[in-house]
Amino acid sequence: MLDVCPIRIGDNCMLAPGVHIYTATHPIDPVARNSGAELGKPVTIGNNVWIGGRAVINPGVTIGDNVVVASGAVVTKDVPDNVVVGGNPARIIKKL
Numbered sequence: 252m253l254d255v256c257p258i259r260i261g262d263n264c265m266l267a268p269g270v271h272i273y274t275a276t277h278p279i280d281p282v283a284r285n286s287g288a289e290l291g292k293p294v295t296i297g298n299n300v301w302i303g304g305r306a307v308i309n310p311g312v313t314i315g316d317n318v319v320v321a322s323g324a325v326v327t328k329d330v331p332d333n334v335v336v337g338g339n340p341a342r343i344i345k346k347l
Contacts, residue, residue, distance in 0.1 A: 256291035256310075261298035267322065269305040276310045297332065317347060 252258060256274040260266075274291045278284045292311030296302070300314055303322030314320065314330045321337030321344070330336050335345040 254291075255289060256293040258293070259295045261296055261300065261316070263298055264296060264300045264302070266302045267304035267306075270302050270308070271306070272308045274310050319347075 252272045254274045258272055258274060272294055274294055276290045276292060278288050278290065294308055294310065295313040296308070297314055297316035297318065299317045300320070302308070302320040303324065305322060306320045306324045306326065308314070308326045312326050312329060314326065315332035317333045318330055319335040320326060320330070320341065321335065323339070324337045324341040325339040326336065326341045328340070330341070333347040334343045335347065336342060337344050
């Protein structure tokens with residue numbers, strides 16, 4: 252976990268080995284980035300979430316309740332409640 256902002260993990264969650272959760276990001280502008288500026292966006296993971304091995308959760312993402320994140324998924328956008336997501340970038344595979 253690379254955290255410059257809060258990471259909130261709900262109740263009854265399971266994270267498999269090798270899950271990466273990032274809150275840190277950097278400016279796109281090279282001058283600002285080279286100055287060492289670091290930005291942060293919080294990550295929120297709801298209740299009853301299962302995140303498979305080697306999944307990546309990017310800055311600013313909110314994952315809803317009762318979600319399964321497939322192994323190796325790269326989550327770049329918010330995930331609604333009651334779904335299975337997978338792929339790179341992650342997309343909804345199934346509604347629960």
